[in-house]
Amino acid sequence: MVTLKAPYVAGFLGFREAPPLLQTLEKLKNELPDLMPQVLFVDGNGLFHSRECGLACHLGVQADLPCVGVAKNLLHLDGVVKSDEHQSQSSSKPVYVSVGHRISLATAVSLTHRCCLYRVPEPIRQADLRSREYLRSHILAPDVS
DNA sequence: GCGACAG
DNA sequence: ATCTTGTCGC
Numbered sequence: 001m002v003t004l005k006a007p008y009v010a011g012f013l014g015f016r017e018a019p020p021l022l023q024t025l026e027k028l029k030n031e032l033p034d035l036m037p038q039v040l041f042v043d044g045n046g047l048f049h050s051r052e053c054g055l056a057c058h059l060g061v062q063a064d065l066p067c068v069g070v071a072k073n074l075l076h077l078d079g080v081v082k083s084d085e086h087q088s089q090s091s092s093k094p095v096y097v098s099v100g101h102r103i104s105l106a107t108a109v110s111l112t113h114r115c116c117l118y119r120v121p122e123p124i125r126q127a128d129l130r131s132r133e134y135l136r137s138h139i140l141a142p143d144v145s
Numbered sequence: 146g147c148g149a150c151a152g
Numbered sequence: 153a154t155c156t157t158g159t160c161g162c
Contacts, residue, residue: 008151008153010150010152016152043151044152045151049151069151072152073151073152076150151153152153
């Protein structure tokens with residue numbers, strides 16, 4: 001019996017990503033409680049969302065943990081426009097930080113800055129790199145013979 | 146109406 | 153997100 005992951009639908013990323021993330025947090029709490037995070041970083045938006053409830057809010061509320069959303073692309077919402085600087089400065093690769101849950105925007109931005117060695121915060125970057133490596137070696141790897 | 150629209 | 157060719161910089 002396999003569980004199909006919900007498809008990605010713009011505006012509903014949380015419905016696809018929150019379930020497996022919560023499952024992983026639950027497993028972490030049971031097996032490695034010392035590694036339970038005090039704060040969550042999410043690859044996506046929080047209050048910056050069409051319904052002010054992006055993945056960062058969705059996950060933060062269900063996990064009952066502070067959560068900050070960091071998106072790599074600007075979600076187009078009416079009233080939101082890229083500044084002229086971002087439009088013309090091709091070298092600018094901004095990230096969009098928004099409140100997820102139990103944290104202020106000022107703290108979310110500060111925390112993001114302090115966790116960035118590269119463009120995105122290390123927690124998100126490492127999750128991305130390590131998960132891809134896992135898939136490459138355990139799932140997508142062709143036969144070695 | 147269609148495309149665009151976090152990942 | 154994924155795929156994919158090439159380029160630039162440390």
